[in-house]
Amino acid sequence: MLTSEQLHDIVKSALTVVELDNNPVELYQPITYTLNLGGKRIRPVMVLMACEMFGGNVQTAINPAVAIEIFHNFTLLHDDIMDNASIRRGKPTVFKKWNTNVAILSGDTMFAIAYWHLAKSESKVLHNVLSIFTKAAIEVCEGQQYDMNYETIDNVTVPEYIEMIRLKTGVLIAASLKTGAVVANASAEDVDNIYKFGECVGLAFQLKDDLLDVYGNEVTFGKQIGGDIMTNKKTFLYIKALQEAKGEDLSALKKYFAITDVDRNEKVGAVTEIYNRLKVKEAAIELINEYYLSAQFYFDALSIDKERKTILKKYSDNLMNRDF
Amino acid sequence: MLTSEQLHDIVKSALTVVELDNNPVELYQPITYTLNLGGKRIRPVMVLMACEMFGGNVQTAINPAVAIEIFHNFTLLHDDIMDNASIRRGKPTVFKKWNTNVAILSGDTMFAIAYWHLAKSESKVLHNVLSIFTKAAIEVCEGQQYDMNYETIDNVTVPEYIEMIRLKTGVLIAASLKTGAVVANASAEDVDNIYKFGECVGLAFQLKDDLLDVYGNEVTFGKQIGGDIMTNKKTFLYIKALQEAKGEDLSALKKYFAITDVDRNEKVGAVTEIYNRLKVKEAAIELINEYYLSAQFYFDALSIDKERKTILKKYSDNLMNRDF
Numbered sequence: 001m002l003t004s005e006q007l008h009d010i011v012k013s014a015l016t017v018v019e020l021d022n023n024p025v026e027l028y029q030p031i032t033y034t035l036n037l038g039g040k041r042i043r044p045v046m047v048l049m050a051c052e053m054f055g056g057n058v059q060t061a062i063n064p065a066v067a068i069e070i071f072h073n074f075t076l077l078h079d080d081i082m083d084n085a086s087i088r089r090g091k092p093t094v095f096k097k098w099n100t101n102v103a104i105l106s107g108d109t110m111f112a113i114a115y116w117h118l119a120k121s122e123s124k125v126l127h128n129v130l131s132i133f134t135k136a137a138i139e140v141c142e143g144q145q146y147d148m149n150y151e152t153i154d155n156v157t158v159p160e161y162i163e164m165i166r167l168k169t170g171v172l173i174a175a176s177l178k179t180g181a182v183v184a185n186a187s188a189e190d191v192d193n194i195y196k197f198g199e200c201v202g203l204a205f206q207l208k209d210d211l212l213d214v215y216g217n218e219v220t221f222g223k224q225i226g227g228d229i230m231t232n233k234k235t236f237l238y239i240k241a242l243q244e245a246k247g248e249d250l251s252a253l254k255k256y257f258a259i260t261d262v263d264r265n266e267k268v269g270a271v272t273e274i275y276n277r278l279k280v281k282e283a284a285i286e287l288i289n290e291y292y293l294s295a296q297f298y299f300d301a302l303s304i305d306k307e308r309k310t311i312l313k314k315y316s317d318n319l320m321n322r323d324f
Numbered sequence: 325m326l327t328s329e330q331l332h333d334i335v336k337s338a339l340t341v342v343e344l345d346n347n348p349v350e351l352y353q354p355i356t357y358t359l360n361l362g363g364k365r366i367r368p369v370m371v372l373m374a375c376e377m378f379g380g381n382v383q384t385a386i387n388p389a390v391a392i393e394i395f396h397n398f399t400l401l402h403d404d405i406m407d408n409a410s411i412r413r414g415k416p417t418v419f420k421k422w423n424t425n426v427a428i429l430s431g432d433t434m435f436a437i438a439y440w441h442l443a444k445s446e447s448k449v450l451h452n453v454l455s456i457f458t459k460a461a462i463e464v465c466e467g468q469q470y471d472m473n474y475e476t477i478d479n480v481t482v483p484e485y486i487e488m489i490r491l492k493t494g495v496l497i498a499a500s501l502k503t504g505a506v507v508a509n510a511s512a513e514d515v516d517n518i519y520k521f522g523e524c525v526g527l528a529f530q531l532k533d534d535l536l537d538v539y540g541n542e543v544t545f546g547k548q549i550g551g552d553i554m555t556n557k558k559t560f561l562y563i564k565a566l567q568e569a570k571g572e573d574l575s576a577l578k579k580y581f582a583i584t585d586v587d588r589n590e591k592v593g594a595v596t597e598i599y600n601r602l603k604v605k606e607a608a609i610e611l612i613n614e615y616y617l618s619a620q621f622y623f624d625a626l627s628i629d630k631e632r633k634t635i636l637k638k639y640s641d642n643l644m645n646r647d648f
Contacts, residue, residue: 027469078432082425101406104428105469108402111435112461119454126450130443137436145351145429 001052001308004045004315011044014062015069018113030094030106031113034073037089042205042319043176044069049312050177050194053304056184060122064129064179067118071133072172074110075140077103082148083231087224111137121183128182136175143168150234161239166199169206174198177312193298197316200295204288204320210235211284212323214272220323226268232257236287238271240280249274292320325376325632328369328639335368338386339393342437354418354430355437358397361413366529366643367500368393373636374501374518377628380508384446388453388503391442395457396496398434399464401427406472407555411548435461445507452506460499467492474558485563490523493530498522501636517625521640524619528612528644534559535608536647538596544647550592556581560611562595564604573598616644 002010020032044065051061079085080093081103087093095103114133121129146164150156177198181191212221213228214237228235238257245253253274256267275281295316302309326334344356368389375385403409404417405427411417419427438457445453470488474480501522505515536545537552538561552559562581569577577598580591599605619640626633 022466024466024469024473026473027466075432078428082428100424101472104402104405105465105472108432108435109462109465111432112458112465115439115454115458116462119451119458123451126454127443127447130439130450130454134436134439134443138433138440141429141433141436142346142348142351145348148425148429149348149350 001311002048002058004049004311007045007048007052007058008041010048010058010062011041011065011069014044014066015041018066018070018117020113026102027106027109030077030098030102031110033097034077034094034106034110035070037073037091039073039089041069043072043172045315046173046176046198046312047180047183049315050180050186051184052180053302053308053312054181054184054186054190055308056180060125061180061183063117063120064133064183065176067114067116067133068172068176068179070110070117071114071137074107074114075144077107077110079144082144083233085227085231087227089223125183129179132175132179132182136171139167139171143171147233151232153234156234156239158236158239158243161234161236162203165206166203169209170199170202173202173205187303190302190304193301197295197298197302200291200298201316201319204291204295207236207284207288207291208320208322210237211281211288214268214275215281216323226264226272229256229268229271230260230264232260236284237275237280240283241275241278244278244280245274249277288320295320325635326372326382328373328635331369331372331376331382332365334372334382334386335365335389335393338368338390339365342390342394342441344437350426351430351433354401354422354426355434357421358401358418358430358434359394361397361415363397363413365393367396367496369639370497370500370522370636371504371507373639374504374510375508376504377626377632377636378505378508378510378514379632380504384449385504385507387441387444388457388507389500391438391440391457392496392500392503394434394441395438395461398431398438399468401431401434403468406468407557409551409555411551413547449507453503456499456502456506460495463491463495467495471557475556477558480558480563482560482563482567485558485560486527489530490527493533494523494526497526497529511627514626514628517622521619521622521626524615524622525640525643528615528619531560531608531612531615532644532646534561535605535612538592538599539605540647550588550596553580553592553595554584554588556584560608561599561604564607565599565602568602568604569598573601612644619644 015035018035020028022028047065047068048058048061052058076088077094080088081095081100085093086096094106118130118133143164147168150164174195178191178195181194210228213223214226216225218225242253252270256271299309299313339359342359344352346352371389371392372382372385376382400412401418404412405419405424409417410420418430442454442457467488471492474488498519502515502519505518534552537547538550540549542549566577576594580595623633623637
């Protein structure tokens with residue numbers, strides 16, 4: 001079996017040969033820029049990994065893997081406009097480097113290019129792969145809408161937040177694993193279990209992301225610390241803090257999450273102090289561990305030899321315990 | 325054979341049952357709004373018409389027809405943001421009625437929903453239909469990028485302009501007809517000829533649109549007259565006028581197309597007067613007729629009985645000679 005590093009290299013090579021040397025350059029330059037920003041390539045690696053785990057030929061999974069990675073990068077590109085984010089992976093976002101119109105249109109084109117690669121999937125799995133991909137794409141958009149809604153709603157609950165990140169992050173990781181399994185002709189039960197496993201990993205992964213956005217290291221994380229706080233995002237940390245806060249902490253939290261025109265150091269510093277006092281970091285870690293255990297449950301149910309499973313186990317453990 | 329009115333009704337019913345009663349409502353309301361704005365439904369009618377012409381079962385063409393119409397409406401939604409257009413089909417555009425973020429995201433979702441319907445195509449044509457659709461989608465984005473580029477470039481030529489509208493408008497009409505033909509299992513030669521026919525009809529159609537934007541009737545056209553002039557769009561009328569203009573007309577044209585902060589009546593009035601003097605309306609009509617003749621050439625080459633062709637002939641003639 002190939003290692004995760006080897007699968008990562010296959011993804012990297014496959015992305016390098018994506019044909020983007022087209023006209024008009026104004027459209028394709030931002031796409032090349034976006035795909036060259038790098039990133040962890042988690043989703044395409046997971047497509048290939050699931051395919052291998054179920055005894056499929058990795059070559060037949062490359063096109064859907066590339067499609068999912070291009071789609072994922074498209075969503076980041078459009079999300080950055082909507083979130084008014086200036087930095088992505090340590091570099092200026094497309095809408096900041098170019099402009100909003102360029103970002104909208106090159107994003108749209110990436111979405112179409114993703115389908116171009118998906119359409120090259122083998123005929124016998126095309127229908128299935130297309131449905132998995134498209135359902136995930138729609139759900140990712142729904143998740144992003146909830147995310148935006150929650151910016152202006154005061155009383156978002158933890159379950160509402162969890163459903164939002166399931167849609168925004170969980171389903172695409174789940175769909176990646178499911179796609180690999182489907183390409184490898186896995187049983188319906190295994191396909192179902194690996195999808196649920198992926199959802200749990202995705203949820204844990206996103207909660208970890210929330211955590212790193214406040215408690216991470218700017219250099220290894222590749223984003224400005226406190227971005228979620230600055231844009232008044234109702235992350236798990238905020239929702240949990242709001243639930244626990246009393247007196248001055250409560251009014252300070254509410255005050256800071258009602259304004260945007262404020263010094264970055266002041267706001268991020270003050271909110272982080274409140275988070276520290278209310279131990280929301282610890283609550284997040286606890287919830288991450290819960291999803292970790294659920295993921296384990298679905299993982300154990302997969303009807304394949306333990307040694308074939310090791311690679312995905314190691315890879316997903318690493319994701320849930322990362323500091324980058 | 326079904327009439328174009330009957331095909332239009334089939335499209336209308338099919339669009340009515342598109343499931344959009346989902347959450348979050350903030351995402352789906354603008355989609356429902358957009359699809360309910362109406363419009364001529366040219367592209368889906370053409371999918372069904374081509375299918376019928378080549379002896380296919382119209383029922384098998386409904387899903388790709390709906391997909392193409394949803395995609396087309398998605399492009400309009402995003403184009404309106406990029407063009408800063410406030411009115412579409414007599415109603416406020418989505419980004420004006422809601423906001424830019426909602427317009428971006430509901431547009432993205434429409435693109436995915438389009439694929440959801442496309443994926444329901446019959447297995448034996450799925451690969452082909454998917455490729456036609458995706459190639460057209462990418463080209464439409466390329467066309468929109470050229471369109472935006474030309475807003476700030478001084479010396480756009482007529483051939484450059486024609487290539488832009490071929491991409492932006494021609495290819496989707498061509499792809500609609502091609503899709504219908506493919507679903508009906510038409511010969512490769514017929515598929516090729518109906519595509520080229522569609523491109524010519526699309527070009528004539530767009531040139532007619534340019535003409536109506538200046539010389540149309542606001543009520544029947546459903547848009548504010550002079551929108552292209554106000555946004556400094558290099559339409560055929562402008563490019564031709566710039567080529568022909570001398571002295572005061574030339575400097576006035578250049579002056580007006582370098583500014584946006586100007587009274588609407590003044591700008592549209594002055595530019596229209598110049599257009600009148602330079603007879604660019606007549607030049608546009610001549611070019612429309614040229615594409616009409618080319619369309620006729622490809623149409624005649626289609627290997628089907630003349631009486632089966634009548635419906636598409638009548639429908640496309642009507643499009644090229646419309647005043648709405």
